[in-house]
Amino acid sequence: MKESFVSLTLDSASTLRAGAFGNATHLSCRECGATRELGPHYACSECFGPLEVAYDFGQVTREQIEAGPRNIWRYKALLPVPDDIETSPNLEPGFTRLLDACNLAAELGLTKLWVKDDSTNPTNSFKDRVVACALSAARELGSRVFACPSTGNLANAVAAAGARAGIPTVVFIPSNLETPKQVNSAVFTESLVAVDGTYDDVNKLASEIAGEDPGWAFVNVNVRPFYAEGSKTLGYEIAEQLGWRLPDQIVIPVASGSQLTKVHKAFQELIALGLVEDKPYKVFGAQADGCSPVASAFKAGVDAIRPVKPDTIAKSLAIGNPADGIYVLDIARQTGGGVEQVSDDEIRAAIVLLARNEGIFTETAGGTTVAVLKKLVETGQLDPDAETVIINTGHGLKTLDAVSGSVGPRATIAPTYDAFTAAGIA
Amino acid sequence: MKESFVSLTLDSASTLRAGAFGNATHLSCRECGATRELGPHYACSECFGPLEVAYDFGQVTREQIEAGPRNIWRYKALLPVPDDIETSPNLEPGFTRLLDACNLAAELGLTKLWVKDDSTNPTNSFKDRVVACALSAARELGSRVFACPSTGNLANAVAAAGARAGIPTVVFIPSNLETPKQVNSAVFTESLVAVDGTYDDVNKLASEIAGEDPGWAFVNVNVRPFYAEGSKTLGYEIAEQLGWRLPDQIVIPVASGSQLTKVHKAFQELIALGLVEDKPYKVFGAQADGCSPVASAFKAGVDAIRPVKPDTIAKSLAIGNPADGIYVLDIARQTGGGVEQVSDDEIRAAIVLLARNEGIFTETAGGTTVAVLKKLVETGQLDPDAETVIINTGHGLKTLDAVSGSVGPRATIAPTYDAFTAAGIA
Structure with missing residues (x-):
């Protein structure tokens, strides 16, 4: 079962098979633009900026995508994965439902609201998307062990x-992680390792x-550039499920900020490839009061993110020093969106x-995302008549x-019909 | 939001709109064959036997089904639901994945094993299927309240x-139900009612x-005949997802026994409609030692089910006096399958x-189902070279x-690289 994984020296690009990363051509520094070969690198050797996957897509058509499987691999031409990705056993995440949330729309006074529901992924969060891309990279790089530090969704997914x-x-x-959360991951792996210390x-x-x-x-460390690309599939799916259109407004939770930046990247790629019509759309970020460094910077009109010590029930958003925070600010400002907190x-x-x-x-x-949506409507930041999408990233059974x-x-009643009628229920 | 539900006298068939139950024509007693009009009836007025929905399907084609939505409503022509069922807001359950379980197959020495994974339904169990059919009946019957007694999956789904x-x-x-289980349902309804008493x-x-x-x-009481039909969709989907074929062997958990009998009914309907080729298949039931009245009767070679007092961790299977137990016995014996316990x-x-x-x-x-599969292989009751399907009915996050x-x-280690290497992990 494990023979496909042999130990290799990862930084030798010559050991990669042809097409290991599909249409991806190199890594590119988001800050200085320096390039580097595809491999387990995540920081620019020039300026230490974050590396991102760059591509030469060639032509990609709607028909080609629609003929693919009903999971993220239908977008394989747009991801750093090989063309035969479907043949390796994997969780096949994605193509989750885009629900016409007519009841919530009516409740909030919106004309059209969609919920992109990633709680229905294999391990019930969007993390299955990014982990699937990290897994492909790990395979292609010949990694011996697939790993992560995490307290929740990421641990389950890995x-x-x-x-x-x-x-x-x-x-x-x-x-000190609670037993139920340990069980969620321990059921899948014989190597859950408890560390006496904080998450940091x-x-x-x-x-x-x-x-x-x-x-x-490590999915979110040395293969992070490949991992992060998985979030683009949320953007591709929303556009395809809307009938190859972009929404007018989208609300996305912000932890590291990666998901929001990647959904925007996906929309831009679809426009550039001619797969959707170019049109304006507003991107909104959602944070919790107890960890709102990006919302604070947005409201203060500054470019720098001041790190915070998180204290919120939204633990999966509790990243006090978000790596992509500055890019979130850029996107929210450029698109006329915003970043709000609750x-x-x-x-x-x-x-x-x-x-x-x-x-x-x-x-x-x-x-957090639903609460921010409500607040954006109430404060007039979001147009109630414009088509809106929100992303549900995970399942309530985990929190x-x-x-x-x-x-x-x-009510608590005695087990009799008299007690029932006396309670006045329905 | 609630205007579609008005209070009507349910037993007046004249209040039903035309086509309220699709191709269903009447209710029929499973024991004596007496018929009754479609309505909120569940016991035969002649012999108190269970009533079942009967149909006049006419012609139903693969193309017609394949053109439908990717949920149970693609089979609406085979269910007691109206033709416009998709237009009413509902959870759209079904068309869950049929996973090629190549790893587990290798582990157990099976040639081909599929897992029909209903843990990916909207509320993470197969109950979304049956509840969706009960909901349609409740709508058509003009019910004022949609209700159930339950401790788990059914409560969430309703x-x-x-x-x-x-x-x-x-x-x-x-x-006395544990708080986490109360929360799973209370989050969806303002009318969770706690009763001081046992589940009975x-x-x-x-x-x-x-x-x-x-x-x-009450989904599992007065609209039970409509409710139970929802389980047929598991059978339809398995056949369609196999490429319009029946498997050689199938293992299904047994609580009331309804799911197993309905999957068999679905296979028989598909054969009768010419949608799949007629072929032999073996049906196996799975029970827990702590509640195995059907398995005990099967092994003893008797027709009567002796009720038991359940005592097992498999609480969703803990029905001591299963209503459809005798039909499960019939099907297991007729098909050359069996009922096993673990x-x-x-x-x-x-x-x-x-x-x-x-x-x-x-x-x-x-x-329970996976453990019974393992036991059936080990005891030679199941042919390891025949194509096998097992049904996963729910999600581990609930138990x-x-x-x-x-x-x-x-291992538990100090947060240092030295401690990590000393622990000898991977």
Whole structure:
């Protein structure tokens, strides 16, 4: 089961097979534009800026995409993956539903609202998309171990993807993580490693291991440029599911900011390839009050992001020093969008609002997005008559505690018909 | 939002609109064959046998089905639902993935194994299918309230479906149900009602309310014949996803036994309609040692099911007196299949086995099915070279406790590279 994974020296490009990264041609520094060959590199050797995958797409048609499988691999020509990607066992994430949220729209006074529901991915979050791309890179680079530091969705996605692919995984978590969250990952991997320290300590250890041992592919460290490209598929799918059109407005949660920048990148690529009509659209970012460095910078009209110490129930958004924060600011400003923030109580209420209107149970990140949508409408930042999309990134079953104090039985009755009628229920 | 639901006297067939139940023509007693008009009836007025929906399908083609939406409504011509069913807001369940479980197959020594993965339904269990059909019946019958007694998957599905449809729901649970399970339903409905009593007490109260107030549609009581038909879609999808073929063998968990009988009914309908080739197939049922009345009767070679008091971690299978048990026995015997049972420890091990091979986290019912598959292979009851399908009915996030004692961190280390290397991980 594990024979496809042999230990190689990762930085030798000569060991790569032809077409290992599809139409991707090189890595490019987002800051200074310096280029580097495709490989397990994530920081520019000139300026230490973040590296991004660059492509030569050639021609890509709607027909070609529509003939593909109903998962992210239908967009393989636009991703850094080989043409035979479907033949390797993987979780086949993506092509999640785009729900016409007519009830929530009516509730908020919107004309047209869609929910892109990534809670229906294989491990119930958008992380399956990025991890699938990281997994492909790890395979092609000959990595021996597939790994990540994480406390939640990413850990689940890495452990499950590795299990299906037959690749050894190691998932690092802080040792004080609650048992249910440990179980979500431990069920998939025999190598869950608890680290006595904070999440920052765990992250630091991961970077150290990645630096010391070239056989380890840490999805969000040394194969991050490939990993991050997976988020583009959210943008491709939204456009295709709207009938090859872009929405007028989109609200996206902001943790590192990568997802928002990649959805924008996807829209721009679709325009450049002639797959959708060019048109203006506004991009909005959603943060929690307890971790709102990008929203704060947006409102202050400054370019620099001041790091914060997170304190919010939206743990999957709790990145105090977001790597792509400055790019989020750029995009929000360029497109006429914005970055807004909401309180933990607003997040809790929004989780229930979405559930009771659309039958979708979202996690705290999705609650943040719905709450920000509501606030954007109420403050007039979002046009209620323009077509709007919001992204639901994960499942409420993973953050049950967030709402366990907010919802519960309406009545407790004796098991008799008399007690039932006396309670006056419906 | 709720104007579509008006209170009507349900047993007046004259209030039904034309085509309210599609190609369904009447209800028919499974025991004595007596017929009754379509309506909120579930027991034969002659012999008290269970009523089942009967149809006049006319012609149904593969092309017609394939042109439909990618959810259970593609099979609307085969269900008791109106032709415009897609136009009413609903959760659009079904057309879940049929996964080529190549890793698990290799692990168990099987040539070809598929997992029909219903954990990816909107509320993460197969119950979304049956509830969607019950919801349609409730709409057409003019029900005022959509309700159920349940401790788990059914409660989630009813509460969420009602929320999306804009219909008031009432979900009855035993008051001692754990908080996380209460939250799963309470997030969707403002009317979760806790009953001081056992699940049997809750069930009894539900039947009493259904009997007293015709405005209440209890999915698994007075609209049960319509509800149960939803499970047929599992059978239709498996056949279509195999390329309009039936598998050689199928393993299905047995609670009431309804799902197994309906999958068999679906296969028979597909054969009768000429949509698949007629061929032999073996149907196997899966139960837990702590609630194995059907498996016990099968092994004893008797026709009567002796009720038991359930005691197993597979709570969603814990029905001690299964209504369709005798029909499960018939089908298992007629097809040359069987009914097998496994211990709680085998269930726990099987949950981990599936997760570590295929990246699917199943609940205890799915663990029971995988464990029974393993046992059937080991005892020679199942042909390892014949094409096999198993059904995964729900998501492990809902039964985390079942495995929290079985899996966990492999090591706990200090946050240093030295501690990491000393631990000898990968």
